[in-house]
Amino acid sequence: MKLVDYVYLKRRLIEELESKLSEESKRKAREDHHSKRPPRPCGMTVHTGIGCSLCCVYCYIYDMGFPRTVTPYPLTGLEMLYALALNPYFAPGRGGTMIAMGAVSEPFLPETKSRTLEYIKMFGIIKNPTQISTKMTINDEDIEEIRKNCHHISFLVTIIALRDYKKLEPLAPDPHERFDTCRRLINKNIHVSLFMRPIIPGFTDRDAEEILSIAKSVGVRTVVLGTLRVTKRIFMNLLKVGVDLSRRVKKLSDKEQYPIIGHDLKRNIARIAEKLGLRVYEAACGANIEAAGLGCVACNWGPCGYPDKIPNVDERDVAELCIELGFKVSKIDVKDNVITVEVESGPRLDILEKWLKELTRRRVIVRRA
Ligand code: SF4
Ligand code: SF4
The missing domain is CATH 3.20.20.70 (Aldolase class I)
Incomplete structure (x- = not known):
């Protein structure tokens, strides 16, 4: 999915x-x-x-x-x-x-x-x-x-x-x-x-x-x-x-x-x-x-569960999600189990942060561009 x-x-x-x-x-x-x-x-x-x-x-x-x-x-x-x-x-x-x-x-x-x-x-x-x-x-x-x-x-x-x-x-x-x-x-x-x-x-x-x-x-x-x-x-x-x-x-x-x-x-x-x-x-x-x-692997206490079951995601997946949630983003970086997103406009940043953390099971940094 x-x-x-x-x-x-x-x-x-x-x-x-x-x-x-x-x-x-x-x-x-x-x-x-x-x-x-x-x-x-x-x-x-x-x-x-x-x-x-x-x-x-x-x-x-x-x-x-x-x-x-x-x-x-x-x-x-x-x-x-x-x-x-x-x-x-x-x-x-x-x-x-x-x-x-x-x-x-x-x-x-x-x-x-x-x-x-x-x-x-x-x-x-x-x-x-x-x-x-x-x-x-x-x-x-x-x-x-x-x-x-x-x-x-x-x-x-x-x-x-x-x-x-x-x-x-x-x-x-x-x-x-x-x-x-x-x-x-x-x-x-x-x-x-x-x-x-x-x-x-x-x-x-x-x-x-x-x-x-x-x-x-x-x-x-x-x-x-x-x-x-x-x-x-x-x-x-x-x-x-x-x-x-x-x-x-x-x-x-x-x-x-x-x-x-x-x-x-x-x-x-x-x-x-x-x-x-x-x-x-x-x-x-x-x-x-x-x-x-x-x-x-979303926090220091991980990895938890089955590390081989962490979903595969790339920048394009993240971009699609951001658009559908109403965010305009200028930069997305998916590297070493950390996702960084820079947001130009959209609803509250913590909404995007929680969605990304839960769906990707990685560490997430969401900030204003
Ligand atoms: S919620 Fe009830 S069962 Fe749970 S710790 Fe409190 S008193 Fe005990
Ligand atoms: S957030 Fe993820 S890595 Fe951190 S303790 Fe919970 S399940 Fe484990």
Whole structure:
């Protein structure tokens, strides 16, 4: 597929959805933030619910204003698809924008599960690389539905502690149940990565070897590691359960989340994982790309996935895409996995940058001529 074909695909998708949706549904989708905001580095985050009732002590969503109760996200599957199709940053299709669910709510709570399954089905139709993170137990019936509707999905199953997990995740299922979910997903050929994020000093590092060994024994082959980010509230919550981060934090605020100093912990856990023969990804999108059977070298953490599957592109492909997206460009350079574009006129430069990054899976520099 040429780069410009993604623009045509997007237009067809919008047209098709407009013929199916009522005026009220179209209005809801147009006004929703999924139709406007840019993707994050891990891809386009899609909310399956509002709030979360699991109350993990390290969770940042409560500092972002989300409640401790949960309601399913108000858009139906088709409305969500339409909102994404309208989003100027979003490219539909197998090689299009990565999608990530589970950033601000648990997608498999009883209240959110149906909505989540509805969204998964939609993303299976448009085939975008799709990822979901969870710590819930998923039953066989739901796993079968997911396999049928979106077999390329990337699951991230969070396990960051074994012995004292209840101190950190008082209301989440036992980690051994989560390992069992990993095993049953893998048995259905669904890509599963162990999600060791956030790494909690004194908990995750202490249990890391055991967590990684059990994950391997149930068939997991990849692990995504991530450093803890804290606000004042999270800092105090963790102190109450015996995690003193005073020597690991440089800055603390009420609302802003700051990463702790945790490179040493991450490095040590990565070493253990590699010794066990597991592939380590520094960012969740690496696992998403791998599950989708694609490759990416768009940042220093790459190459991720299958480097031989990075799409072939030349200056002409990029020029066609720029024109179709409404940009007038004076210079295009595709060299050594880096694409540089100089723009004379057109919409916001970050729109072009995101499209090029997602479709070419390379580093992209877009600047005014
Ligand atoms: S499950 Fe996720 S969203 Fe819910 S409280 Fe725990 S970390 Fe936060
Ligand atoms: S190279 Fe890997 S970590 Fe970087 S953007 Fe691509 S998939 Fe993500």
